[in-house]
Amino acid sequence: MKAEITSLFKIFFSRTYKHVIWEITNACNCSCAMCGLWQKKPSSVDIRTAEKLIDLMHKNNVIYIQLTGGEPLLYKDLIPLIEYIYRKKIIIHLATNGTLLTEEYADKLKKAGLKYICISLDHYEPEIHDSVRGHKGCFSKAIEAVRILKDKNFFLYSSSIINKYNYKNLKTFIRFVNSLGISFGACFPYPDFNKNDRLSNLSDNDLTDAIKELIELKNKGYNIANTNAYLTDCLRFVEKKEARYPCLAGSRIFGLKIDEFRTCWMKKDNIFNLETGWKEKGINCNECQLACFREASAFIGLEQHNRKELFKEFLNFFNN
Numbered sequence: 001m002k003a004e005i006t007s008l009f010k011i012f013f014s015r016t017y018k019h020v021i022w023e024i025t026n027a028c029n030c031s032c033a034m035c036g037l038w039q040k041k042p043s044s045v046d047i048r049t050a051e052k053l054i055d056l057m058h059k060n061n062v063i064y065i066q067l068t069g070g071e072p073l074l075y076k077d078l079i080p081l082i083e084y085i086y087r088k089k090i091i092i093h094l095a096t097n098g099t100l101l102t103e104e105y106a107d108k109l110k111k112a113g114l115k116y117i118c119i120s121l122d123h124y125e126p127e128i129h130d131s132v133r134g135h136k137g138c139f140s141k142a143i144e145a146v147r148i149l150k151d152k153n154f155f156l157y158s159s160s161i162i163n164k165y166n167y168k169n170l171k172t173f174i175r176f177v178n179s180l181g182i183s184f185g186a187c188f189p190y191p192d193f194n195k196n197d198r199l200s201n202l203s204d205n206d207l208t209d210a211i212k213e214l215i216e217l218k219n220k221g222y223n224i225a226n227t228n229a230y231l232t233d234c235l236r237f238v239e240k241k242e243a244r245y246p247c248l249a250g251s252r253i254f255g256l257k258i259d260e261f262r263t264c265w266m267k268k269d270n271i272f273n274l275e276t277g278w279k280e281k282g283i284n285c286n287e288c289q290l291a292c293f294r295e296a297s298a299f300i301g302l303e304q305h306n307r308k309e310l311f312k313e314f315l316n317f318f319n320n
């Protein structure tokens with residue numbers, strides 16, 4: 001564990017590193033209430049194009065790639081893709097709904113070089129999780145995936161969007177997730193991804209209460225993966241105060257939608273691709289607190305301004 005923390009610290013303290021969140025496919029076997037992707041025509045990155053994109057990222061100091069979707073486990077070339085990224089010594093993180101994982105698939109992922117995974121959990125009551133995900137049985141499959149991945153020693157945490165079903169019961173929810181032996185990772189509600197979203201419309205008061213509770217529970221020692229820096233900025237966002245850790249989307253953190261680099265998922269701009277070459281375009285924006293971009297921004301902000309706190313967050317994550 002100490003070796004893991006030390007090697008990550010060395011990597012994160014190289015000041016120019018970049019993060020990419022890569023939607024390798026938009027195909028998905030769930031139809032979540034807060035997400036519009038499953039309504040779109042499925043498409044995926046071609047593996048040869050993917051290799052060229054990885055070369056481009058490697059050349060431009062990307063040290064961390066989060067593979068997402070859609071559901072990345074549906075991507076037919078996931079194993080060769082991970083192997084290729086691993087060979088470039090880039091840290092790989094996978095975000096999954098956990099419904100397609102088997103012992104065999106987990107073994108292949110591990111062998112290919114994957115270590116870090118977050119798994120979607122929306123509620124501790126199976127029926128509510130399933131209704132959020134749009135399919136019966138998602139909860140039991142996700143819990144089984146947690147068991148498999150824990151057994152195989154992956155670093156694991158939940159990806160849990162604050163929604164109208166869980167915001168009043170966060171303590172019970174966190175206890176449940178922690179009882180599975182994993183850290184609780186909160187995600188600020190999605191911006192307007194699905195126009196018919198029946199889940200994410202929490203009032204500012206409800207969100208304020210929920211985030212304050214998360215901060216309090218983290219300070220009491222509950223196993224919560226989010227940094228205090230991100231949670232505090234979520235609170236400041238709801239209170240319409242300036243962020244302590246500005247969003248670095250487009251300059252240090254990028255969304256890669258299949259094969260087009262974007263500032264983030266909300267900005268529909270394609271800022272560069274294989275043909276144009278690497279082109280950064282930092283912007284001054286505080287329109288959302290989407291965890292993939294804002295948690296990473298807070299992380300880089302801590303690395304620049306408060307390494308002591310970052311070290312504490314690392315210890316907290318790996319020791320829990």
Ligand code: SF4
Nearest residue numbers: 028030032035070097
């Ligand atoms: S939130 Fe994730 S699992 Fe749910 S439909 Fe969207 S891509 Fe699929």
Ligand code: SF4
Nearest residue numbers: 247264285287288293
């Ligand atoms: S604040 Fe949100 S919308 Fe604005 S650039 Fe960052 S991730 Fe995109």
